[in-house]
Amino acid sequence: MRYFAYPAIVYLIIFFYLPFFIVVLYSFGFPNFDLKYYFDVMKPIYFKVLLDSVILASITTVLCFLIAYPVAYYIALRAKRWKNFLLVLIILPFWISLLLRTYAIMSILSPLGLMFTFAAVVIGMVYDYLPFMVLPIYASLEKIKRAQIEASFTLGASPWRTFIKITFPQSMPGVVAGVILVFIPALGEFVVPSMLGGTYTTIGTITWDLFLRYHDWWRGSAISIIYMTIIFAALAVYMKKAGRIEI
Amino acid sequence: MVEFAVELEGVSKRYGNFDAVRNVNLSIRKGEFFSLLGPSGSGKTTILRLIAGLIFPDEGRIKLTGKDCTFVPPYKRNIGMVFQDLALFPHLNVFENVAYGLRIRKLPESEIRKRVYECLEIVNLDPETFAKRRINQLSGGQQQRVAIARALAIEPAVLLLDEPLGSLDLKLRQHMMAELKRIQKNVKTTFVYVTHDQTEALVMSDRLAVINRGRVEQVGSPIEVYERPRTRFVAEFIGEMNFIEADVCEDRLISDIGEIRAKVEGFKKVVLGIRPEKVKIGSKAENVFRGKIEEMLYLGGLVKLNVNVNGVRIKCLTSYNGFKEGEEVEIGWNSEEAIILEA
Numbered sequence: 001m002r003y004f005a006y007p008a009i010v011y012l013i014i015f016f017y018l019p020f021f022i023v024v025l026y027s028f029g030f031p032n033f034d035l036k037y038y039f040d041v042m043k044p045i046y047f048k049v050l051l052d053s054v055i056l057a058s059i060t061t062v063l064c065f066l067i068a069y070p071v072a073y074y075i076a077l078r079a080k081r082w083k084n085f086l087l088v089l090i091i092l093p094f095w096i097s098l099l100l101r102t103y104a105i106m107s108i109l110s111p112l113g114l115m116f117t118f119a120a121v122v123i124g125m126v127y128d129y130l131p132f133m134v135l136p137i138y139a140s141l142e143k144i145k146r147a148q149i150e151a152s153f154t155l156g157a158s159p160w161r162t163f164i165k166i167t168f169p170q171s172m173p174g175v176v177a178g179v180i181l182v183f184i185p186a187l188g189e190f191v192v193p194s195m196l197g198g199t200y201t202t203i204g205t206i207t208w209d210l211f212l213r214y215h216d217w218w219r220g221s222a223i224s225i226i227y228m229t230i231i232f233a234a235l236a237v238y239m240k241k242a243g244r245i246e247i
Numbered sequence: 248m249v250e251f252a253v254e255l256e257g258v259s260k261r262y263g264n265f266d267a268v269r270n271v272n273l274s275i276r277k278g279e280f281f282s283l284l285g286p287s288g289s290g291k292t293t294i295l296r297l298i299a300g301l302i303f304p305d306e307g308r309i310k311l312t313g314k315d316c317t318f319v320p321p322y323k324r325n326i327g328m329v330f331q332d333l334a335l336f337p338h339l340n341v342f343e344n345v346a347y348g349l350r351i352r353k354l355p356e357s358e359i360r361k362r363v364y365e366c367l368e369i370v371n372l373d374p375e376t377f378a379k380r381r382i383n384q385l386s387g388g389q390q391q392r393v394a395i396a397r398a399l400a401i402e403p404a405v406l407l408l409d410e411p412l413g414s415l416d417l418k419l420r421q422h423m424m425a426e427l428k429r430i431q432k433n434v435k436t437t438f439v440y441v442t443h444d445q446t447e448a449l450v451m452s453d454r455l456a457v458i459n460r461g462r463v464e465q466v467g468s469p470i471e472v473y474e475r476p477r478t479r480f481v482a483e484f485i486g487e488m489n490f491i492e493a494d495v496c497e498d499r500l501i502s503d504i505g506e507i508r509a510k511v512e513g514f515k516k517v518v519l520g521i522r523p524e525k526v527k528i529g530s531k532a533e534n535v536f537r538g539k540i541e542e543m544l545y546l547g548g549l550v551k552l553n554v555n556v557n558g559v560r561i562k563c564l565t566s567y568n569g570f571k572e573g574e575e576v577e578i579g580w581n582s583e584e585a586i587i588l589e590a
Contacts, residue, residue: 150330155397156322156348
C-alpha cells in the first residue's frame, strides 16, 4: 500500500524540495560560496516589511475569523436543508482564479475611491481567504451533536453559556486549522497587495521584486530563507500551544 | 392529597400536518417511576421533550411540581434528562461532566466536589478511579452511568430518560434495568422513562402510560395494563394475546370457535382477548374447546402450542406435558380470565 505514496513523494521532491534546495544554494552565493547576501538583507527595511506583513496577515485572520464563525455556525447548526446549498456558495469563488477575482474586486473598489489603500488590501485579502476559515470551523461545528446542546440546556445553561462552554471549545480544532490556513498564505500573499495596494510592500511583493524585477536571485533567496525561518519558528510555537487545547 | 411532579393538560403538538401528540392528559406522581411505552413514532419522545421544554406545545398546559411551565425554557426548569445517545460532553472529563450543572449554578468548589462524588457513588462509579477519566475512555455502561450522574447532580424535580438503554447489549441492558430501579429507589426522584421495550417498562415502572399515534391509550400499573388492557392496541402491544371476534348473544358470545361464556353489556360485537398463558390444556375450565396441535415450540420447561380450533389458531403457553404435533387436545379458560374489548 505504501507504493501509493510514491507519486506524491516524487512530485514533492521535484517541485518543492529540489527548488527549495536551489534557493538555499543561491542564498549562499551559488555558484560561489559567500555569506554577504545574508548580511546585505539584514537591514531594518526588510524587518519593517516583515512586520507590515504580519500586521496585514493578522488583521486578515482576525477579520476572517469574526466573519467566518457566525457563517459556519449558521450553516452547521441552523441551516438544515439549505446546508449543502450554502456550502456550495462558500466554495463557489474557488472556481474562479484568484487573479480574476482580484480584478473583480478592483472594479468594485475603484468607483468607491478605495483603490491603492490599506483598506483595499484588507478587503481583498479577507474576501480571498474567507472560505479557508469557514470550512474548517464548519467541519468541527458540524460534528457537535444537537443533543449535547440540549443536554446543556437541561442542566441549566442558557444558550449563551452553552455556546461558551460546549459549542465553542469543541470548535477549537476548526478555529486553529482556519487560523493556520489563513495566516500563512496571507503572510506570503503578493497578488492582492500588489494589485490593490499599489506600492504597499509585503514579504510577498518584496521577494517578487528581488527575483523577477531585479533578477537578484541571491538576495531574494537569502531574504526568503530568513523570512521562512522566522515564520516557521513562530508557527512551531503556535502549533505547540494550539495542540494543547483539549479536544 | 397526591402531589404531582408533572401534569399535562390537553397537550397537543403538530409538525406540519402530522399530529405528533394529541390532547394528552397525564399526571405523574412525585417519586414514582413512570414509563411512556409505545412503538417508535408514537409520540412518546415528543411528550418527553415537551416536559423538558426543548419544544413547546401548540395547545394545552404543562405543570411541573404544581407550577405552570408550559413556555418556560429548559434551562429555567429544574429537570434532568438522560438522552438516547447520552450526549456527554467529550471535551470534559467525567468529573467536569457531572459538575457541569453545578458550575452553572455557581456552587462553591467544595460543594461541587462533594456532590459530584456523591452522584458517582450513587451510580456505582468509584470517584477516585473515574473522576479524571475522559469520556472516550469509558465503556458503554460506564458512559450510561455518567449520564445519569450528570442529570442527578442538579437534584432535578424530575429525571427524564429517553430510551437510555437502547444502545446497550441485552445482558448489560438487563443489568442496567435493575440498576436504574435501585437508583430511583435510592434517590426517590420522579423518573419519567421513555421506551418501546415492554420488558423495560413492566419491570421498572410503578405506573406506565401506553402511547399510540400521539394519544394515551391507557395509564396504570404494569399489572393493570397487562392483565386488564383497555384497548386492542394495548392488548396487542404488550405481551401476546389471542383475539377472537364474536357476536354478543344474551349471556354468551357466538364465535368461529364456538359459544363462549362471558358477561358483556352494551355491545353487539366484541373482540375477546385471552393471553396464551391463561389458556389451559385439558377440560378443567369454564369454556372448553377441542382442537389439534398444529405446531409446537419447546422452550425448555415451557412449551408454545398453536392449537387449531375450528380453523382459528389459538396460541397457548404452558408447561411441557408430553404434547405432540398433530395431537388432539382440549383447551379452555375461565371467563374472568378473558378480556372483552370493543370490536
